[in-house]
Amino acid sequence: MSDRESLIDVTDGRHLRSRDSKQKIVSAMLELVREGHIAPTAEEVAQRANVGLRTVFRRFKDMESLYAEMSLAISEKVAPVVDGALAHDHWWDNLNQLVDRRAKVYEIVMPYRVAAEVLKFQSAVLLTHHRQIVNDERERLLSVLPRNVVKDQPLIEALEATLSFDMWNQLRNDQRLTEIEAGDVVKRIVTSLLPQNSQK
Template sequence: MQAMLALVGEGHVAPSAEDVAARAGVGLRTVFRLFKDMESLYAEMTLAVARRFEAMAAPFASREWREQLAEMTERRLTTYEMLMPFKRAGDAHRHASATLQAHYASTLAVMRARLRGLLPAAIAGDPLRFEALDLWLSFDAWERLRGEQGLEAAAARAVVEAQIARLAAD
């Protein structure tokens, strides 16, 4: 698993079983003895990466919702930046894996529920504002800003924070 995580962390979106075996210094049979197929290897990687997302679920230091929203924004953006290569690798295989699809859906549901739970009713109940906040706090928005638009992390963070502030304003 460490070999898989290292390869993906270096930007290899779809390392082969041969790549994993070579990095781990083991034979190809060993890789498949530990993991039935590449889907199970990616599923295991997804679970390992998911453990790193646990910091996002820690209790907030603040009791005021806007400060909690700022904490949530900070946690998510920091986590997205750290886990970007792993998320991309998982996304590349999600369409072919029921396990990855289920994990992704579950993660999104938890993140949306956590966001909805900290917002005042006027915002949580406003579909346009809630969906826009959820979008700006998503990995998809972060990846677009960092990848396709080529923004440095600080500039991407400024864009997200500005949009969150606008949507959270009275």
């Protein structure tokens, strides 16, 4: 083996170890956030990831990169739920399915969204990701509604607020409702907002 080939092997090995340690750190951070640690310390991450503290400190110098990796991992986790086709002919049934789907997603991402709400103004990555999520949620809502409802701007804003993560977090964590109870409240508000004749 030539010196150049040996150097390539060594470099490739370092890259693989670097990626492996980064993935361990990202996984550890996701686990800790899920358990309620909004901003895990380097010591907590090192212990959970089973990597050296110096490795974690080196990664923590580029928190934006770690936040981007975490956001990607969470997006991939909920993609099968979010991207599934709506299966009904009537828009009202599709809206109900969208409400149920959003509640399911919120339950999966709740600890991460709560942490992101706290940290997003310290991180351009988290703030950008938050805005992308909100825009995507609005577009998905608009896509199932009939034209006469979409044209009613105050109604759209009210529906978006009702179906937001902030509302779900309020019901689940502040008012301490169960998932089923929170879903019933959201559906009651949605039903009361929409004109009765449009629901048929």
